[in-house]
Amino acid sequence: MAYRQTNKVKEKLDHKKREIIKTAREVFAENSYQGTSIKTVAKKAKIATGTLYLYFTNKESLINMIVDEMFSELLGCIKDERAMYTDGFDKLQASMEACIKVFIKEKNMAKILLIQVPGVNNAFNSRLIEIExxxxxxxxxxxxxxKTQGRLSGDDTLVSAMAFVGSFRQVIINWLREEKPENLEEAFATLMRYNLRGLGKA
Amino acid sequence: MAYRQTNKVKEKLDHKKREIIKTAREVFAENSYQGTSIKTVAKKAKIATGTLYLYFTNKESLINMIVDEMFSELLGCIKDERAMYTDGFDKLQASMEACIKVFIKEKNMAKILLIQVPGVNNAFNSRLIEIExxxxxxxxxxxxxxKTQGRLSGDDTLVSAMAFVGSFRQVIINWLREEKPENLEEAFATLMRYNLRGLGKA
DNA sequence: TTATAAAATGAATTTTGGTTCATTTATATA
DNA sequence: TATATAAATGAACCAAAATTCATTTTATAA
Structure with missing residues (x-):
């Protein structure tokens, strides 16, 4: 044999793959999945379109990789944060705090998850909905x-959970779309109070 | 001249245009905007693809017409319902009740507005955001x-308003996507209580 | 009834975007 | 340095979907 992949090259390839994923996240965040073309991603990543297909078998496998990563990244953060508490109210707060932290740090992820989600028509979207x-x-x-501890109003917990998550979601979406509210951290405190009252914290 | 459009024909054309819009709403609601083809709409409306282009200059103008109509329909209902009350809390409830009523009656509208929203850079998508x-x-x-009446907690009203709307939005989306909660009317009551507590109704 | 213009048709054309592949460039070993 | 193989390229290919247009059908008015 006259050639075998060396470690240096392997690292370079790994790095390039990360670069493609990073770029794709940016592009998917701005346009939707259906709205972005492989050619655009390739151009922005400064590679030829054919090169992208050396790293991903097709468009879908690229987006799947992205969603998988977001899935474990976000839910991982949430579970880590929750693990620090035992009290129910604390865990609730921890979940949302983890979300906000991740979204502030990774705005592209937030955009893909919250804004680009829409229909259920393709595999990609149904994975996103899974996270939600x-x-x-x-x-x-x-x-x-x-509720079993008697520390909550007797209302339907499913509806309450949706209301809880939905209120955060809406505020984050508006923050992403038009920077309103300006200070998300501050809004977080307000939201937390709102929801604890809403839940009927006893 | 040997031919001029008569009233009877004009009405027939009007009716056909409505028929196309109605069909398109159904198709767009199931698949997304990008996911539905003009041919599918035409076939379902029982006309030739070319005929559709006699009524709408292109795909975008069709969806624009639909969104425009939904815009005035939904906000019209909301304003009508609100006009029946003077008390602030009543008006709040009236807004959301109007939404829920319209969405239950016109599930297709709800799906298009809340679920099939495509990517950000679409002209008609910004109309959807406008409604929200x-x-x-x-x-x-x-x-x-x-708040000026001293009947509310002192929290930021913008964040509260987003939380309020967002909580309803989330529940309606889940109802559309997976029929959970089954009974939206009942969930509405729960949601209303949740939010009134959340607002710190005094 | 017939001539004329509107309305409808759907196959043909154009556009768009995902995927492939023959060719070129880079890297590693002898 | 020469050679074999990996990696990269981007024009060509292909499929699907939007749009057009030559032709046919339908409606009006003389």
């Missing part, structure tokens, strides 16, 4: 626990 | 009024 539902499920579990 | 922001604005006005 997972968060609602976690929230509902906290609420059920608090 | 208009509702938040109306809500904020109610909250400001209530």
């Amino acid at each position: 539902n997972e968060l609602i499920k976690l929230t509902k579990e906290d609420l059920d626990e608090l | 922001n208009e509702l938040i604005k109306l809500t904020k006005e109610d909250l400001d009024e209530l």
Whole structure:
């Protein structure tokens, strides 16, 4: 044999793959999945379109990789943050605080998850919806626990969990779209108070 | 001249245009804007693809017409319902009740407005955002009024208004996507209580 | 009834965007 | 340095979907 991939090259390729993913996240965040073309991603990543296909078998596998990463990144942060508390209300707060932290740090992820989500028509979107539902499920579990402890109003915990998540979601979306409210951290405190009252914290 | 459009024909054309719009709403609601083809719309409306272009200059003008109509239909209902009350809390409730009523009656509208929203850079998508922001604005006005009356907690009314609208939005989206909660009317009552507590109704 | 113009048709054309592949460039070993 | 193989290129290819247009059908008025 006259050639075998060396470590240096392997690292270079890895780095290039990360570069493609990073660029794709930016492009998907601005336009939707259906709205962005592979050619655009390739051009922005400064590679030929054919090169992209050396790293990903097709458009779908690229977006799948992105969603998989976002999935574990976000839910990982949430679970880490929650693990620091045992009290139900604290865990609730921890979940949303983790979300906000990640979204502030990774605005592109927030845009893909919250703005570009829409229809359920392709595999990509249904994965995104999965993340959302997972968060609602976690929230509902906290609420059920608090309810059995008698520390909550008797309302339907599923609806309450959706209201809880939805209120955060809306504020974050507006922040992403038009920088209103300007200070998301501050809004977070307001939101937390709003929802604790809403839940009927006893 | 040997031919001039008569009233009977004019009416027939009008009716056909309505028929196309109605069909398109159904198709756009199921697939997204980008996901539906003109041919599908035409076939479902039982006309040739070319015929559709006699009524709309292109795909975009069709969706624009649809969004324009939804815009006035929904906001019209909201304003009508609000006009029946003077008290701030009543007006708040009236807004959301109007939304829910319209969405239950016109599920296709709800799906297009809340789920099939495509990417950000689309002209008609900004109209959708307009509707959402208009509702938040109306809500904020109610909250400001209530605040000056000292009937509300002192929290930021913009964030509260977003939380308010967002909580409803989330529940309606889940209802559209997976029929959970099953009974939207009942969820509405729960949501209303949740938000009134959240607002710090005094 | 017939001539004329409107309305409708759907196959043909154009556009768009994902994917491939023959060719070129870079890298590693002898 | 020469050679074999990996990696990269981007024009060409292909499929799907938007749009057009030559032709046919329908409606009006003389």
